Amino acid sequence: MVQPLFIALTLSVFLGKLAKVPSDGVPYPVFAYCAMVPWQLFSQALTESSNSLVANDRLITKVYFPRLVIPISAVLGGLVDFAIACCVLIPFLTFYRIVPTAKVLMLPIFVLMTALIALGAGLWLSALNVQYRDVRYTVGFLVQVWFLATPVAYPTSVVPQRWQAWYGLNPMVGVIEGFRWAILGVGKAPGHLLAVSVAAIVVILGSGLYYFRRMEASFADVI
Amino acid sequence: MSSESMNSVVIRCEGIGKRYRLGQRQRYRALRDTLTDALRAPFRRLRTALGPKPAGGSRGLEFFWALKALSLEIRQGEVLGIIGRNGAGKSTLLKILSRITEPTEGRAEIRGRTGSLLEVGTGFHPELTGRENIYLNGAILGMTKREIERRFDEIVDFSECGRFLDMPVKHYSSGMYMRLAFAVAAHLETEILFVDEVLAVGDAPFQKKCLGKMGEVAHQGRTVLFVSHNLLAVDSLCSRAICLHEGKIVMEGQPRKVTSSYLQNWISATTEVIYDDISTAPGNERVRLHRACVRPLNGSPADRITVRTPFIVEFEYWKLVEQNTLELGVNVYNEHGIHLFNTWCSGGPTTPAGLLRSWFIVPGDLLNTGAHRIEFAMEVAGGIAELHFDNLLTFEILDAGDLRGLYHGDWPGAVRPALKWTTEPMAAPPKPASNGEQTLP
Numbered sequence: 001m002v003q004p005l006f007i008a009l010t011l012s013v014f015l016g017k018l019a020k021v022p023s024d025g026v027p028y029p030v031f032a033y034c035a036m037v038p039w040q041l042f043s044q045a046l047t048e049s050s051n052s053l054v055a056n057d058r059l060i061t062k063v064y065f066p067r068l069v070i071p072i073s074a075v076l077g078g079l080v081d082f083a084i085a086c087c088v089l090i091p092f093l094t095f096y097r098i099v100p101t102a103k104v105l106m107l108p109i110f111v112l113m114t115a116l117i118a119l120g121a122g123l124w125l126s127a128l129n130v131q132y133r134d135v136r137y138t139v140g141f142l143v144q145v146w147f148l149a150t151p152v153a154y155p156t157s158v159v160p161q162r163w164q165a166w167y168g169l170n171p172m173v174g175v176i177e178g179f180r181w182a183i184l185g186v187g188k189a190p191g192h193l194l195a196v197s198v199a200a201i202v203v204i205l206g207s208g209l210y211y212f213r214r215m216e217a218s219f220a221d222v223i
Numbered sequence: 224m225s226s227e228s229m230n231s232v233v234i235r236c237e238g239i240g241k242r243y244r245l246g247q248r249q250r251y252r253a254l255r256d257t258l259t260d261a262l263r264a265p266f267r268r269l270r271t272a273l274g275p276k277p278a279g280g281s282r283g284l285e286f287f288w289a290l291k292a293l294s295l296e297i298r299q300g301e302v303l304g305i306i307g308r309n310g311a312g313k314s315t316l317l318k319i320l321s322r323i324t325e326p327t328e329g330r331a332e333i334r335g336r337t338g339s340l341l342e343v344g345t346g347f348h349p350e351l352t353g354r355e356n357i358y359l360n361g362a363i364l365g366m367t368k369r370e371i372e373r374r375f376d377e378i379v380d381f382s383e384c385g386r387f388l389d390m391p392v393k394h395y396s397s398g399m400y401m402r403l404a405f406a407v408a409a410h411l412e413t414e415i416l417f418v419d420e421v422l423a424v425g426d427a428p429f430q431k432k433c434l435g436k437m438g439e440v441a442h443q444g445r446t447v448l449f450v451s452h453n454l455l456a457v458d459s460l461c462s463r464a465i466c467l468h469e470g471k472i473v474m475e476g477q478p479r480k481v482t483s484s485y486l487q488n489w490i491s492a493t494t495e496v497i498y499d500d501i502s503t504a505p506g507n508e509r510v511r512l513h514r515a516c517v518r519p520l521n522g523s524p525a526d527r528i529t530v531r532t533p534f535i536v537e538f539e540y541w542k543l544v545e546q547n548t549l550e551l552g553v554n555v556y557n558e559h560g561i562h563l564f565n566t567w568c569s570g571g572p573t574t575p576a577g578l579l580r581s582w583f584i585v586p587g588d589l590l591n592t593g594a595h596r597i598e599f600a601m602e603v604a605g606g607i608a609e610l611h612f613d614n615l616l617t618f619e620i621l622d623a624g625d626l627r628g629l630y631h632g633d634w635p636g637a638v639r640p641a642l643k644w645t646t647e648p649m650a651a652p653p654k655p656a657s658n659g660e661q662t663l664p
Contacts, residue, residue, distance in 0.1 A: 060323075063364065
């Protein structure tokens with residue numbers, strides 16, 4: 001809960017105040033925090049699920065149950081923190097006198113998307129982690145790179161129009177845009193960006209599931 | 224339960240084999256290595272990197288078959304004991320049947336809900352209380368919340384942990400922890416239950432309780448696969464037993480037959496050991512063993528020992544120091560690991576140096592049939608064991624075939640002394656009442 005708050009504040013000071021990064025017309029702190037909340041859910045769920053199989057190696061070698069339960073529960077665990085972080089958003093909005101509109105009802109869809117992206121990537125990484133133990137070191141790195149490639153600290157509008165479709169291949173772009181749109185009412189309804197994101201989610205999740213199921217049988221032997 | 228469902232096959236294994244790679248586990252593969260390799264030869268490596276089991280063999284890796292071409296059928300309601308030495312493949316078999324791992328070849332078919340007790344206490348969370356852990360562990364083992372609620376009191380009762388139920392299990396003693404874990408697992412209501420060596424928890428009374436529980440489960444008509452080194456438990460609980468050796472079934476049948484033949488064949492009888500070379504014989508500069516044997520009195524070590532024959536146990540050894548006293552001790556155990564007796568001899572301070580022989584005679588009509596093992600220890604300097612063998616000699620005592628009458632079952636008991644019974648008259652029988660004078664009491 002404290003972590004997204006502090007990162008949002010740091011971003012506000014250095015990027016919002018000093019570097020003068022645009023924020024689509026809303027105060028930068030609320031602009032950044034609004035994106036930090038789903039981002040935190042994503043990064044936590046991804047990190048936790050990537051390590052989940054290796055962390056539960058005793059269970060895997062001793063009891064049978066569908067192995068998918070492990071990364072899924074890691075992602076669900078992230079939702080609890082997410083709920084708390086959402087509560088912090090309320091005083092933020094009150095302070096800046098932003099009243100969410102009915103668009104806020106779209107939020108669950110974006111939350112679901114976040115969870116699915118994290119799960120898709122988490123399935124890949126957790127299964128790879130069983131086989132190759134150095135994967136765990138790449139997770140932190142991956143999250144950092146992904147953070148910079150996602151419009152958390154800056155608005156999507158800084159990305160040139162002709163690259164937007166490619167940009168949307170990062171499914172978190174559509175999600176973060178969606179969050180800002182739903183809560184702050186900035187930007188336009190994420191139409192084509194979201195479509196690209198959904199397609200990317202389907203690919204990540206589908207391939208992750210496929211790889212995971214394929215490797216599942218050997219987990220107990222390799223772990 | 225109809226006889227038809229009683230006899231339906233619930234587990235069928237057809238030629239299952241499980242191969243493990245040797246030497247691969249020392250170091251985990253690094254993705255980095257695989258990626259560098261992949262860059263060098265992208266297409267060849269990509270296939271092996273993404274496949275679940277890289278087809279190896281040609282790359283100089285060593286393989287080990289934990290199970291090989293094993294076929295097995297288990298019917299509903301059977302309690303199958305699985306015995307065998309360490310590394311025979313017992314646990315691998317249970318792991319395959321409980322779907323934790325997949326066989327490399329062949330297939331296993333299982334009908335019905337399975338539950339496995341492969342390791343007691345798996346999935347206990349140290350920060351949660353006993354009560355919470357019962358639910359957590361039950362869920363992991365495959366019980367529904369309703370099932371756990373219904374049997375909650377029974378579980379608590381069985382575990383003898385009632386007073387500590389609301390305490391985090393990290394504060395439990397290891398005995399309490401194990402008891403609670405076993406209690407949860409023992410109350411699984413699955414149709415097929417896999418049990419791997421879990422009876423080795425707790426103190427003697429609790430172990431007895433566990434055995435009792437297993438017996439109860441076995442009599443409920445549920446199918447149980449039971450791996451154990453406790454041959455007595457296998458004898459008493461199971462309706463059938465198999466013995467594994469190097470991943471294959473080498474024996475199958477009645478538990479008593481399988482367990483005793485396992486002892487005979489796979490723990491081979493050694494009725495004589497001889498060390499000819501004094502410089503390499505076990506021992507040290509004070510004493511060296513030369514020969515040990517067990518043989519029938521007036522017979523050779525190759526002769527049979529029956530329950531009737533007195534037999535002699537002899538030790539020949541070099542005593543290489545003059546002054547010290549000498550002590551020899553022997554423990555005799557039967558095939559169930561029961562310590563039958565201890566005997567020792569003190570050579571006294573006057574024993575001279577040189578090649579010595581010590582022996583004792585076990586009278587006939589004392590020990591029961593079965594495999595026996597002799598543990599031997601020897602001291603010279605007083606108090607320090609110079610030589611110690613857990614398993615110096617093993618021998619089998621056979622049934623003499625007489626004295627049995629019509630009874631052909633096994634003679635129970637750790638020993639079988641021939642005791643003389645005497646019957647003598649004590650008083651004349653009461654005279655039957657002759658007329659109506661007798662009154663009712």
